[in-house]
Amino acid sequence: MMNQTILLNPGPVTLTSLVRQAMQREDLCHREPEFAELALDIKARLAQVYPEAAKEYEAILLTGSGTCAVEAMLSTLVPQFGKALVVTNGVYGERMAAMVTAHGKPLEVVTSQWHEPMNLIEVENRLIEDTSITHVIAVHHETTTGRLNDVAKLGQICKRKNVALLLDCVSSFGAEAIEFDAWNLEACAATANKCLHGAPGISFVLVKRSLFDSRPSAAASVYLDLYPYYKEQQQGYSPFTQAVHVSYAFHEALIELEKMGGQIARYRHYHTLSQKIKQGLKQLGIETFLDEQDCSVVLTSFNLPANTTYEQLHQFLKKKGFVIYAGQGGLKRSIFRIANMGNIQSDDIERLLNCFHQLSQRS
Numbered sequence: 001m002m003n004q005t006i007l008l009n010p011g012p013v014t015l016t017s018l019v020r021q022a023m024q025r026e027d028l029c030h031r032e033p034e035f036a037e038l039a040l041d042i043k044a045r046l047a048q049v050y051p052e053a054a055k056e057y058e059a060i061l062l063t064g065s066g067t068c069a070v071e072a073m074l075s076t077l078v079p080q081f082g083k084a085l086v087v088t089n090g091v092y093g094e095r096m097a098a099m100v101t102a103h104g105k106p107l108e109v110v111t112s113q114w115h116e117p118m119n120l121i122e123v124e125n126r127l128i129e130d131t132s133i134t135h136v137i138a139v140h141h142e143t144t145t146g147r148l149n150d151v152a153k154l155g156q157i158c159k160r161k162n163v164a165l166l167l168d169c170v171s172s173f174g175a176e177a178i179e180f181d182a183w184n185l186e187a188c189a190a191t192a193n194k195c196l197h198g199a200p201g202i203s204f205v206l207v208k209r210s211l212f213d214s215r216p217s218a219a220a221s222v223y224l225d226l227y228p229y230y231k232e233q234q235q236g237y238s239p240f241t242q243a244v245h246v247s248y249a250f251h252e253a254l255i256e257l258e259k260m261g262g263q264i265a266r267y268r269h270y271h272t273l274s275q276k277i278k279q280g281l282k283q284l285g286i287e288t289f290l291d292e293q294d295c296s297v298v299l300t301s302f303n304l305p306a307n308t309t310y311e312q313l314h315q316f317l318k319k320k321g322f323v324i325y326a327g328q329g330g331l332k333r334s335i336f337r338i339a340n341m342g343n344i345q346s347d348d349i350e351r352l353l354n355c356f357h358q359l360s361q362r363s
């Protein structure tokens with residue numbers, strides 16, 4: 001079946017037909033060796049998306065959305081009796097602070113306004129003042145605004161202070177650069193259905209393997225404890241039912257990523273698309289919400305044009321076959337967001353810009 005609509009929301013994404021067809025493969029029991037083999041293959045491919053990670057990190061597969069992987073990471077790795085420092089400048093950082101709180105773990109939060117960068121001066125000060133902090137927690141690409149956070153700088157601070165970094169890479173994994181050693185990265189969480197172009201239903205945490213032997217689990221949860229998954233997934237099995245059909249699709253999507261040239265090629269493709277979107281809208285007087293140098297290649301936020309509401313814009317574009325995304329919270333009435341992940345090509349963007357052009361002629 002052809003997909004008529006192009007999804008410009010930050011996941012789930014427009015699938016390629018091969019990935020969609022993969023979900024039609026035969027039904028499989030997740031306790032049979034055929035599934036175990038599929039899971040082991042997905043794990044191996046995931047660990048190699050960033051070649052630097054292949055040797056020391058292990059991908060642990062979970063059935064659930066990106067939030068499931070983020071919460072499993074925080075549940076399992078943030079110590080019950082240490083202290084975590086959560087850095088926030090948007091919805092997803094704030095959600096992680098809420099998770100650590102919900103799990104009853106001690107934390108401090110360094111908060112910035114959503115339009116601002118992470119407050120790294122404050123992070124450094126807190127780390128100097130409080131040596132009981134063992135983990136810094138942050139969002140790589142804050143999808144709230146489309147800001148690619150300066151994790152390179154944050155990671156350097158973590159490395160220097162010998163504090164572990166845990167990252168939400170849900171909307172960056174597979175496209176933006178991630179450095180594992182230089183950032184002192186203990187783990188990062190991500191999902192099948194954003195920059196990796198799979199279907200929704202599977203997420204994963206990439207964890208430094210040596211941890212499982214050197215530290216007990218800190219999880220106060222059964223389903224979200226990564227340790228039993230780690231153990232059983234050595235053989236490709238999982239403690240609970242896995243999303244079998246979504247796994248077929250994910251496997252296919254990872255093969256497609258490799259064929260196109262891997263993460264670096266995907267970064268370049270996204271860069272081309274996002275530049276095209278920004279330049280096209282700029283010509284119509286629609287400006288980016290952030291400074292251009294702060295934007296990821298994955299998603300861009302734009303100021304809503306003066307004489308259009310988000311609902312009008314959304315409905316107009318939806319009729320033309322494009323689904324855009326609203327701002328969250330306080331940005332609901334002032335911005336709209338366009339993600340360019342998924343099976344999207346330059347000619348799709350040209351059609352999109354053409355629609356914006358039609359709209360500007362009407363008003």
Ligand SMILES: *Cc1c(COP(=O)(O)O)cnc(C)c1O
Pocket residue numbers: 010011065066067068070092139141142143168169170171191
């Ligand atoms: C999409 C997203 C999530 C959560 O993903 P769900 O799949 O909706 O659970 C978490 N963090 C970031 C940065 C995201 O973009």
